[in-house]
Amino acid sequence: MMTRRFLLAAAAVTAGSAALPGMPALAAPVLAAPKQLPAWAVGTPEQFNWRIVHAQTAEAAVGRWLADEGYSDGCEDPEPDGRCGMCDACMNGYAEAHRAPEMDGNFAPTPGDWIRAGLGHTCCRCGDESDASNAHAIGDEAACNYCVTDDERAAIERSEAGQ
Incomplete structure (x- = not known):
């Protein structure tokens, strides 16, 4: 965590190192801005289970949503049609992701x-x-x-x- 005290100490060390003969000045630390991932509205049609997921692609957003919703990796109790409705493989065809640019950067809508x-x-x-x-x-x-x-x-x- 960067506090005001830390920044003042870093500035003092940088200035002090420039004053010493034969010592190169320390470069100020470069803080890269975190990469902002696009926002996706992810859920299943006709249901009110949609959430905002920040991910690079729609597929990654659906995968994160499935994991967060607790879907398992494989069918545990398949129905007669072969789908269980409880695993990510079965739900992957039902869950959708729609780009929601209005929510970019909004992590608590x-x-x-x-x-x-x-x-x-x-x-x-x-x-x-x-x-x-x-x-x-x-x-x-x-x-x-x-x-x-x-x-x-x-x-x-x-x-x-x-x-």
């Missing part, structure tokens, strides 16, 4: 962020499943059309009208 990104979230007020077509972002909350207050609806209409 709020329900409002999901709605602003055009995605779905449960209503923070009544718990019903909703998406951007039937809900609004009210600050950090997602509020379905039924739960939006009259004052909030008026503010939304003013905002959409550009006022």
